[in-house]
Amino acid sequence: MSEIDTTERGGQAGLGGHGGHxxxxxxxxxxxxxxxxxKGVFVLAGPAFxxxxxxxxxxxxxxxxxxxxxxxxxxxxxxxxxxxxxxDLADIEQDRVHPRKCKRPIASGRVSIGQAKVFGxxxxxxxxxxxxxxxxxxxxxxxxxxxxxxxNVLLYTAVFKHMVILDVLSLSSGFVIxxxxxxxxxxxxxxxxxxNATLFLSMFLAFGKRLGERRVMGDADVAxxxxxxxxxxxxxxxxxxxxxGVATLLTYTGYVQSREGxxxxxxxxxxxxxxxxxxxxxxxxxxxxxxxxxxxxxxxxRYDDPTELAMKDSVVRWSGVMFVVLTVGAxxxxx
Numbered sequence: 242m243s244e245i246d247t248t249e250r251g252g253q254a255g256l257g258g259h260g261g262h263x264x265x266x267x268x269x270x271x272x273x274x275x276x277x278x279x280k281g282v283f284v285l286a287g288p289a290f291x292x293x294x295x296x297x298x299x300x301x302x303x304x305x306x307x308x309x310x311x312x313x314x315x316x317x318x319x320x321x322x323x324x325x326x327x328x329d330l331a332d333i334e335q336d337r338v339h340p341r342k343c344k345r346p347i348a349s350g351r352v353s354i355g356q357a358k359v360f361g362x363x364x365x366x367x368x369x370x371x372x373x374x375x376x377x378x379x380x381x382x383x384x385x386x387x388x389x390x391x392x393n394v395l396l397y398t399a400v401f402k403h404m405v406i407l408d409v410l411s412l413s414s415g416f417v418i419x420x421x422x423x424x425x426x427x428x429x430x431x432x433x434x435x436x437n438a439t440l441f442l443s444m445f446l447a448f449g450k451r452l453g454e455r456r457v458m459g460d461a462d463v464a465x466x467x468x469x470x471x472x473x474x475x476x477x478x479x480x481x482x483x484x485x486g487v488a489t490l491l492t493y494t495g496y497v498q499s500r501e502g503x504x505x506x507x508x509x510x511x512x513x514x515x516x517x518x519x520x521x522x523x524x525x526x527x528x529x530x531x532x533x534x535x536x537x538x539x540x541x542x543r544y545d546d547p548t549e550l551a552m553k554d555s556v557v558r559w560s561g562v563m564f565v566v567l568t569v570g571a572x573x574x575x576x
Contacts, residue, residue, distance in 0.1 A: 268346040269360050272329065273322035277548065281318045283416050283439065284423030285310060289572060290500070291429040306427065309375055313426040316371035316387050317419055323364030324394035326357050331398050335467065340458065365391060375426050382425040390418045405472035409447040416443035434496035441489040445532070448485060449539045449547045452478040456542030479540065486536055490529055497521045504575050520571035524564050531560035 288310060329336065329347045336348035346352040352360075369391065372383035393414055401411040420439050424431040454467065455475055497504075497519065504521040534556050535547055544550040551557050 264351065265356070268351040269356070272326055272346045272352055272357060272360065273364065274325050275318075275322070276552070277321065277325070278318040279548070279551075280321070280416070281314045281419065283419040284313050284317055284426075286420050286435060286439065287424035287429055287431045288427045289568065290432075290435070291424075291427065305376070309426050310423065312371050312374050313383055313423055316368050316383065317390065317422060318368070319364050319371065320368030320387050320391050321394070321415075323361050323368055324391060324398070326361030326364065327395065328398045330354065330357055330361070372422075377428070379425050379428050383422055386418055386422040386425060390415055390422070393418065403468055405469055408469050409444055409451070412447045413440050413443035416440070432496060432499065434492065434499050438489060438492040438496050441485050441492050445482065445485045445489050446547045448478055448481040449535065452482055453539045453542070453544050453546060453550075456539065457544070482536060482539065486532055490525075490532060493528060494525055497525060504571060506575060520574055521568070523571065524567045527560040527563040527567065531557050531564065534560065 288306070329345055332342075333348055336342040336345055342348060347354065347357050369384055369387040372387045373380050375383045393411060397408065397411040401407045417436055417439050420431060420436060451467075451470065451473055452475070455470065455473070455478065500521050501519045505517045505519045507515045507517045509516045531551075534554070535550060538544055538550055538554060538557075539547065544553070551561060
């Protein structure tokens with residue numbers, strides 16, 4: 242009996258052990274990784290800052306804006322879930338030797354290969370399809386960008402994940418495409434500063450995950466779980482994490498500075514003119530705290546995934562919350 246046949250039968254047997262259809266539903270939900278949908282907030286980045294300069298909202302209609310962004314958000318999220326399914330299908334053997342990934346539905350046998358394929362195809366049809374519900378001609382751009390995102394991730398699964406540096410650039414491109422998709426949906430031009438900050442931040446997360454895996458699992462086990470880790474080392478990854486982390490902060494502060502004209506408020510007037518302040522600057526502190534805290538915890542080997550770290554570490558989590566609250570507050574005050 243082949244390995245695939247064994248997995249298929251093991252998956253069907255596992256379903257019985259997990260409560261029949263209830264176990265299958267739970268397995269499919271876990272397979273879709275809805276906790277990773279938090280990455281979908283990148284589609285909101287461009288539109289959120291555009292509200293601050295009066296480009297969106299108001300006469301354009303808040304209800305239509307929320308509906309549009311909701312469609313784009315779930316379009317990318319469902320497409321990403323479909324890609325996760327096929328990534329797990331390709332990584333069955335590697336996941337089985339990973340201390341955490343071995344519990345994934347396909348690797349553990351909870352969901353069979355056949356069921357996973359049907360589920361993955363359905364997600365890859367529904368996800369981009371939601372993009373076509375976006376009103377106006379921009380729907381074709383949204384549909385194309387979601388499709389481009391899917392192609393990029395599938396190429397990562399098949400080719401780029403085995404190529405040093407290109408694996409991180411491919412993953413980072415997915416975040417940039419999300420930002421472009423959100424901007425396209427509401428027809429706003431993304432700032433080059435914003436795109437650069439997104440690229441560096443996503444590279445930081447990807448390199449951080451590579452380093453976290455090595456720190457948690459050790460050189461031998463991590464190479465078995467992820468082939469490309471054979472080409473990386475702790476030293477090069479530590480350097481990359483610090484370099485792109487600093488680049489992220491510098492680029493974001495540059496973006497904040499570029500918005501000084503439309504995100505500043507006049508606080509008082511005097512003989513020398515007016516005293517004004519760029520409200521967006523207050524977001525720099527929580528951004529710096531969250532990023533530097535993430536570097537510290539990854540270096541300590543306490544987490545192997547920055548996304549998981551953001552959900553479990555209170556300092557990182559609250560710095561993220563404060564960043565969002567202060568950003569929204571600044572946008573609303575100026576808007």
